[in-house]
Amino acid sequence: MTGAQAANALFVATIVTYAAAMFAYALEYAFDKRASPKRAGVLVASGGEAVDGDERLDERADDAASTAPITPAAARGAGRLGLILTYLGTAALAASIVTRVVYTGRWPWGNMFEYTVGVALAGMVTWLVLVQNRHVPRRLGLFATFAVTMVLGTSVRVYTDAGPLVPALDSYWIIIHVTAAITASGTLLIGCVFAILHLLKRRHDRQVSDGKWVGFPLSVAERLPDATILERVTFKIHVFAFPLLTFGIFAGSVWAHFAWGRYWAWDPKEVWAFIAWVVYAAYLHARVSGRSAKANAPWIAILGYAVMLFNLTAVNLVFSGLHSYAGV
Amino acid sequence: MTTSEPATRESPSGGETAVRRSPRKSPLKATRSFGRRWWHQLTSMRTALLLLLALALAAIPGSTFPQRSISPPDVDAYYADHPSLAPFLDRLWAFDVYTSPWFSAIYLLLMISLIGCIIPRLGVHLKALRAAPPDAPRRMEILPYHRRLDGANETRARAALKQHRFRTVRRESDDGTVTLAAEKGYLRESGNLLFHTSIIFILIGVAAGSLFSWYGNRILSEGEDQAFCNNLQQYDEYGLGAYVSETSLPRFCVQLDDFDAEFSGGGPTDFDADVTYTVDGTEDTYDLRVNHPLNIDGTNVFLIGHGYTAVATYTDRYGNAQTVHQPFLSMDAALNSEGAFKFPDANFNPETGEVDADAEVGFDAVLVPTYDDSTAMLLGSDPELNNPVLALTAYRGDLGMGDGLPESVYSVNADQIASGDLEVLNDEAEVIGVGDSMELDDGSTLTFDGVEQYAVLQVRYDPGGPIVLAGAVILIGALLPTLTVRRRRYWIRWNPDGTVETAGLNRNDYDGLEEECDGITADIAPDYRPPEPRTDSEEPIGSTS
Ligand code: HEM
Numbered sequence: 001m002t003g004a005q006a007a008n009a010l011f012v013a014t015i016v017t018y019a020a021a022m023f024a025y026a027l028e029y030a031f032d033k034r035a036s037p038k039r040a041g042v043l044v045a046s047g048g049e050a051v052d053g054d055e056r057l058d059e060r061a062d063d064a065a066s067t068a069p070i071t072p073a074a075a076r077g078a079g080r081l082g083l084i085l086t087y088l089g090t091a092a093l094a095a096s097i098v099t100r101v102v103y104t105g106r107w108p109w110g111n112m113f114e115y116t117v118g119v120a121l122a123g124m125v126t127w128l129v130l131v132q133n134r135h136v137p138r139r140l141g142l143f144a145t146f147a148v149t150m151v152l153g154t155s156v157r158v159y160t161d162a163g164p165l166v167p168a169l170d171s172y173w174i175i176i177h178v179t180a181a182i183t184a185s186g187t188l189l190i191g192c193v194f195a196i197l198h199l200l201k202r203r204h205d206r207q208v209s210d211g212k213w214v215g216f217p218l219s220v221a222e223r224l225p226d227a228t229i230l231e232r233v234t235f236k237i238h239v240f241a242f243p244l245l246t247f248g249i250f251a252g253s254v255w256a257h258f259a260w261g262r263y264w265a266w267d268p269k270e271v272w273a274f275i276a277w278v279v280y281a282a283y284l285h286a287r288v289s290g291r292s293a294k295a296n297a298p299w300i301a302i303l304g305y306a307v308m309l310f311n312l313t314a315v316n317l318v319f320s321g322l323h324s325y326a327g328v
Numbered sequence: 329m330t331t332s333e334p335a336t337r338e339s340p341s342g343g344e345t346a347v348r349r350s351p352r353k354s355p356l357k358a359t360r361s362f363g364r365r366w367w368h369q370l371t372s373m374r375t376a377l378l379l380l381l382a383l384a385l386a387a388i389p390g391s392t393f394p395q396r397s398i399s400p401p402d403v404d405a406y407y408a409d410h411p412s413l414a415p416f417l418d419r420l421w422a423f424d425v426y427t428s429p430w431f432s433a434i435y436l437l438l439m440i441s442l443i444g445c446i447i448p449r450l451g452v453h454l455k456a457l458r459a460a461p462p463d464a465p466r467r468m469e470i471l472p473y474h475r476r477l478d479g480a481n482e483t484r485a486r487a488a489l490k491q492h493r494f495r496t497v498r499r500e501s502d503d504g505t506v507t508l509a510a511e512k513g514y515l516r517e518s519g520n521l522l523f524h525t526s527i528i529f530i531l532i533g534v535a536a537g538s539l540f541s542w543y544g545n546r547i548l549s550e551g552e553d554q555a556f557c558n559n560l561q562q563y564d565e566y567g568l569g570a571y572v573s574e575t576s577l578p579r580f581c582v583q584l585d586d587f588d589a590e591f592s593g594g595g596p597t598d599f600d601a602d603v604t605y606t607v608d609g610t611e612d613t614y615d616l617r618v619n620h621p622l623n624i625d626g627t628n629v630f631l632i633g634h635g636y637t638a639v640a641t642y643t644d645r646y647g648n649a650q651t652v653h654q655p656f657l658s659m660d661a662a663l664n665s666e667g668a669f670k671f672p673d674a675n676f677n678p679e680t681g682e683v684d685a686d687a688e689v690g691f692d693a694v695l696v697p698t699y700d701d702s703t704a705m706l707l708g709s710d711p712e713l714n715n716p717v718l719a720l721t722a723y724r725g726d727l728g729m730g731d732g733l734p735e736s737v738y739s740v741n742a743d744q745i746a747s748g749d750l751e752v753l754n755d756e757a758e759v760i761g762v763g764d765s766m767e768l769d770d771g772s773t774l775t776f777d778g779v780e781q782y783a784v785l786q787v788r789y790d791p792g793g794p795i796v797l798a799g800a801v802i803l804i805g806a807l808l809p810t811l812t813v814r815r816r817r818y819w820i821r822w823n824p825d826g827t828v829e830t831a832g833l834n835r836n837d838y839d840g841l842e843e844e845c846d847g848i849t850a851d852i853a854p855d856y857r858p859p860e861p862r863t864d865s866e867e868p869i870g871s872t873s
Contacts, residue, residue, distance in 0.1 A: 258621060
């Protein structure tokens, strides 16, 4: 087996492991009664906001507990397994990247496929750090593994065989630049997941307090942590990621100065990176400037990630510019 | 708008109120208050945000339409493809987005807005830096953190607050109440102001760049006779900032001694150009590489590309030979390149002393670095020079070079061919290797002498660069305290009745206030025990148990 084949085998192993982890997390998410709405009700109340409809929720929680196919303890066991699988999958992903590095004899971010895989790794590491520091409950791994597996699945579509680099990419500034950009993108991916979860929970809570029946898929949000907690986590992730993103753009323009003779050429990639940066700055501002702006902030964060994704995909594939990698 | 603000401040405040109440304002005052309202509007955070988003939106067309500043040929191509739409778009500056009036307007408004928001905040912050931390409210239990203690030693409390790096002030009131008020985290606002100021720096640097910078691109083949000097005539393409005149360019010359490109696996891996440059008669050499520019007194010379120069000799029907070094444009990653050889003054008849009528000769050519004659394909897949060939099509007649129109040096004028002014001499391109010749029907020959390499150099001067760099470094440095430092206050009060109270207040949203304040309280009163954690943490966040 060549190094490239080994790297690909590890890559496939990662996807399979993450898919299994996702299933395990789903069990915990659905059947661990400690995460039942009753607790969530206590949470909200102690957070200072009253929750109506508590009783009705209680009834349903009891219903769910009596008909659940597995016990809460078993669900927690599944969650533990999910976390272990996440670690294993992440180790396999890292090993896959290292194998590619050893095989090609160069640093690992040379084309769009490798970039996307790096984003997935950064996203998962962000998630594990959050869980390990108890900022978020383990069962939310369901959403993190889902998002990261989607990213990995997408990366297959732009798969490129491991090969050498074009000279313009051969500079330590690009290592710094791309590493920062990948880390920021991975972190922001998780940030975007939490922004979405927050919005779901908020909408779910509003439906409940309006006395409306909450149907699928919104009912999934029932077992999410309190909306204010989700909002805080979202903000923390973005506070961490924004300087990284800023630094990544900065390092990119230092590198552009040396490689292309100009630090900022309004190349499509640069334009869209600038737009993403501005949107995230707007998110940080909106978060601190008044109630209504704060309520809209998660939407801005999601918009920011949409721009990041657009920059990663459409700008690479559709626009021509200095950033186009040969053959993807 | 900008001037109305100080003017209003200077006016006596009494007069101001009077004017506000009067039903009819004098035009001057009306303008002032109008100006002031707009000034407040412009410098509000929300406006800044909208301007920022507007700037981002305004940048989008620049990524969808070709830009003159990036690639003029793409703009020409757009004109050719959309002859009716292009002039209309051009009137909207769609091809010069980043220098367009509307882009500049947003940019300027944002700059004014930023300045307008920084200056007042700077004043407030400077005052806050000098002021003592404020006293606690009378009823301390309304604060987010509040504890009652059995007792506390004041000296110990001071030491603890000092150790936690709080700025502390002691206040004693008539009834015997003693309060220590402490505050920390001023760095957040300092960082914040610096961050916003650095954005102004960057805007100024970018503006300076667009006014005072210039650049020129030059394809440079190897050899002393190919050297070029820094003036616009010698560049293939150039751009001057609004305030740069042609005559103010610094004088220096650059010559390419040797150029090496290394390839592996069908792609280039390394470029290396040995250059000699001359400034004020002093010669020096430099090893110019990608990512390793040459700096000549602030002007940078970058290696931004490379390609092949074909060398060919044309021997006309009278036996006169001329040799040309013609750079070819690469068409793909394998450096299959296209170019043209033109000989407008060939076939000079030594007997009559005149050039034969319609005897100009030109060749359209494709240079293939590694030709594989075992396949039917002309184009190769290897950029290295392993079997270079030229595929030639010859033309004779009028090349159309004398009519003053700018024309490509990489192809023979297609209009002349279409109009019949140029006669096509061979329908199928003739492939010749190095040392071989192509013979035309009049006995003249074109000999393929060999291939050299050329480097594409960009010469660029941008005085805004260092300003932008400084601004960016400050921006990143200031961003960290802006986002991570938290401003918070802590009080401890000895009441006349002997009770002691502490309280804490966070001035930024953060959820560690309670733990932090409990830590301080424990340092002040060693027998203080923080209350049991609240029950809502019962949901084991991130529990791995
Ligand atoms: C008139 C213009 C502006 C005003 C009035 C303004 C105001 C503010 C204020 C008051 C804060 C502090 C929020 C807090 O910590 O409580 C802030 C933070 C910030 N501003 Fe601005 N700003 C302006 C323009 C900009 C621009 C153009 C950017 C560029 C991206 C920007 C980026 C930021 C960032 C990243 C933060 C940190 C967010 C945080 O503290 O959580 N601001 N701004």
